[in-house]
Amino acid sequence: MGTHVIKMPDIGEGIAEVELSQWHVKVGDLVVEDQVLADVMTDKAMVDIPSPVHGKVIALGGQPGEVMAVGSVLISIEVEGAGNLKESAAPAPVATKEAPAAPKVEAAVESKPAAAAAAPRSAPVCQGPMVAREADERPLASPAVRKHALDLGIQLRLVRGTGPAGRVLHEDLEAYLAQGQSNASAPAAAAYAQRHDEEQIQVIGMRRKIAQRMQDATQRAAHFSYVEEIDVTAIEELRAHLNEKHGASRGKLTLLPFLVRALVIALRDFPQMNARYDDEAQVITRLGAVHVGVATQSDVGLMVPVVRHAEARSLWDSAAEISRLANDARNGKASRDELSGSTITLTSLGALGGIVSTPVLNLPEVAIVGVNKIVERPMVVKGQVVIRKMMNLSSSFDHRVVDGMDAALFIQAIRGLIEQPATLFVE
The missing domain is CATH 2.40.50.100 (RNA polymerase II/Efflux pump adaptor protein, barrel-sandwich hybrid domain)
Known part of the structure; x- marks a missing residue:
């Protein structure tokens, strides 16, 4: 040997x-x-x-x-x-x-x-819903699964995970409950019971990298945010029409590819937003290529896969690339090249987008555009109160590079393109 x-x-x-x-x-x-x-x-x-x-x-x-x-x-x-x-x-x-x-x-x-x-792995050894782990062994599970287990009063270390590398899934919690391993008979009492447990989570891997990058961004860049209200009624009608007509053959469109298109057009007049700032060398590099980072949330943190050369992509091409990159990132298949090289970032919390957010810059970029949720509100249009679909863009900029007026004009340019969607396709 x-x-x-x-x-x-x-x-x-x-x-x-x-x-x-x-x-x-x-x-x-x-x-x-x-x-x-x-x-x-x-x-x-x-x-x-x-x-x-x-x-x-x-x-x-x-x-x-x-x-x-x-x-x-x-x-x-x-x-x-x-x-x-x-x-x-x-x-x-x-x-x-x-x-x-x-x-x-x-x-x-x-x-x-x-x-x-x-081959033997360090995965759980029990074939049923319950598994014996060491008291200090932290099972693999997403934050959502951990919260679900906490709400159910389940000790996660006792649940056998059937996901990759023994990761505990929501289905595993249900299987655990089905076999009577938890005290599910008194959920109301458990909700009011005193708790004295603590959990220490080591900040390593992707979470450590995210923490370092966010701290670095807030310490080095002079952040300022600008919020603009946008009427998305017309573009939502266009999106619904296109999905009905072409969705089966070309794929469904979300709002994101429209926003990418609006970014590309607005950047023609505001090239200072599509830039990277090397604060050590004191050099600003403006780029002709628009590589849009699309912030994507996942179980272990935030990733930013990059839609390269968005300026050369059609609406459906952008939609397909956004979908592919997001799925690869969430499924752990995104390559290093696909997760680097962005020139401006688009971030969205989807239906949970809230009213206003203050996104953190993705250094060395100087601008990030944040999308909030769409809500129906009464608005005054030509003297009449009508129901419109409204959405806020909450965007942040590096004030060392971007002036406040330019930031406002840039977002207002995007607003004009979204509110008059035909202008997205007029050259």
């Missing part, structure tokens, strides 16, 4: 160190070639580290949350034969995605070799 030592691979992009986000194996596990051993986090994405060999895990090189240098020992595997006496690096990551074991949103399971699926 020999030992195969796998070192932290060079992820590329000049990265010298990465954060070890999560282990998919533990000491004593048998692994097979191409089985995912660990997730590591770069500045842009989560990356799977696969095994290049069959063998048995005999040592782990770090703990989740630890920042490791490229070339440092990641894992040691006992193999038949002499092993790699010169300690080669792990193979190039074969999948780049966001948190496969703690996915952003309902992550899809990527296919693995049959042997890999059969």
Whole structure:
């Protein structure tokens, strides 16, 4: 028998160190070639580290949350034969995605070799809805599932997860309740019972990166926000008409591709908004290409996949690309390239958009446009009170680069295009 030592691979992009986000194996596990051993986090994405060999895990090189240098020992595997006496690096990551074991949103399971699926993992060992975990072991689950379990009075560590890498799903909570493992007979009493439990959540992986970027953005940029009210009645009628006529053949349209089109047109007159600011070099780079970042919420945090060259895309092309990127991001399949390079960001909370928000800039960009929810309100139009569909745009800018008047005029230009949707298509 020999030992195969796998070192932290060079992820590329000049990265010298990465954060070890999560282990998919533990000491004593048998692994097979191409089985995912660990997730590591770069500045842009989560990356799977696969095994290049069959063998048995005999040592782990770090703990989740630890920042490791490229070339440092990641894992040691006992193999038949002499092993790699010169300690080669792990193979190039074969999948780049966001948190496969703690996915952003309902992550899809990527296919693995049959042997890999059969290899022991650190997943729950119980085949029923209940599983025994260590008291300090934190099961994988989305924030929504954790809240659901809290509302039901369920100890999440007792529930067997059937999702990727043993992740607990809403269905697992229902199965747990169905087998009578929780005290579901007195939900009202549980709602008023005193609670003294605490939960410590280590800020690692994607959540740490998000925290660092948000803190960095608020400390470095001089944020200011501008809110404008928009009548979206006409564009919503157009959208409904287009979906009825072409939805079956071209796909359904949301409001986002219309907003992307409006951004592209408005930026022709306000190129200072489509820019990146290098505050160390004191250089503003205005770009002709419009690469629109579309903020996408997922289970482990916010990602911003990028619709590249939005200026060259039709309405349906933008819609298809937004849908594809959002699904890939939520399912953990978005590549590093798809999560970087934006020049301006569009963010929306959808139906939960509220009345006003104050979005944080996606540095080094200088503008972010925030979409709030659509509500029907009585409005005065030509002296008559009528019901209109209204929506606010809550946008933020870097005041070091963008003047307040320019920001207001930019958003008002978008407003004019949305309120008169025919102008979106008149060249």
